[in-house]
Amino acid sequence: MQDDEFSLFKTQMHGVKPIKHDRADTGKPKADRSRIATLREAATQRVESTKVDGLSDQFVIDVGAEDELHWSRDGVQEGQMRKLKLGQVSFEGSLDLHGMTVEKARDTLWEFLAEAARLEVRCVRVTHGKSARMDGKRPLIKSHVNTWLRQHPQVLGFCSCLPKHGGTGAIYLLLKRTMLDGRDE
Template identity: 40%
Template sequence: MSCNDHDNHDGLFRRAMAGVRPLQHNRVAARKPPPPPRPLQRQRDERRVMDELMDPPDPAEIETGEELLYFREGLQRRVRRRLRRGQFPPTACLDLHGMTATQARQALAAFLQESRRGRHRCVRIIHGKGNRSSNRGPVLKRKVDYWLRQREEVLGFCSALPSDGGTGAAYVLLRLAR
């Protein structure tokens, strides 16, 4: 490279830099730090829990300890919920009030057989609350709970809605006869 070439490059450089102002300092502008990471899934979970707490529970989903409740394994959750909400209207009813345990068992067996033959999908059994059973508690209610669990044709049962007898009656979902 000759001196003339150097002067020529120097002149080109100066012309190219015409109008450029020198920096006042030699520091690089700091970038704003990124925001801290947010636990989005945890926030969604917490929001869902709060929504559930603020949403009043369905009365059919609350157990007080006095209700009868039994479902065979494999019965769909939707069917269980509908039975508990009284959305399967009972098409036959048996009232066991005033019967002895032996009479009630025979009446229940005959009623279930007849209900299946009549193709009743949902029936109501009134067993009473045991208010007149002194300190022994509801005798027929406990026995009906036990007897229904033993019957192959019973898919599930639960205490009725208050308008149908509440904890003194049960909705029973039956397997239809073939």
């Protein structure tokens, strides 16, 4: 009986070539550290002019990875901001800026806010991330988003999200609704 199983096995293995190496292919190539360093350096390059969108990089408020963000325009009710911080204002849209350069993040954010204003959206979530950089400096996109949103005319206020929505790596953003002028301010 054993000979029959062995011959059956040999028949089934006919034409199969043995593997020449004993290492498994994990499918994930090792990170190219020099390429990553180049990309990070390119992401930190600043353009010394104010863009047409009005979001200036002349002064960026540096924030830490775990710092909670909180800001509101004059006239926005404290109760509304408290509800936002507690996640009681449901967000109707979400944007993820992870892995983008500063310029790409700015353009994407500007377009997203323009679309939200067009659709009369009241609250959105923006995920900026919070990863500390290899050079030991503070999170780049998080710091820029914190600065830009204070300059955007549609933004009434923002605060860091609840942990289930991204914690200090994301913010809830309260937006002005143009059709309902007078109600939001």
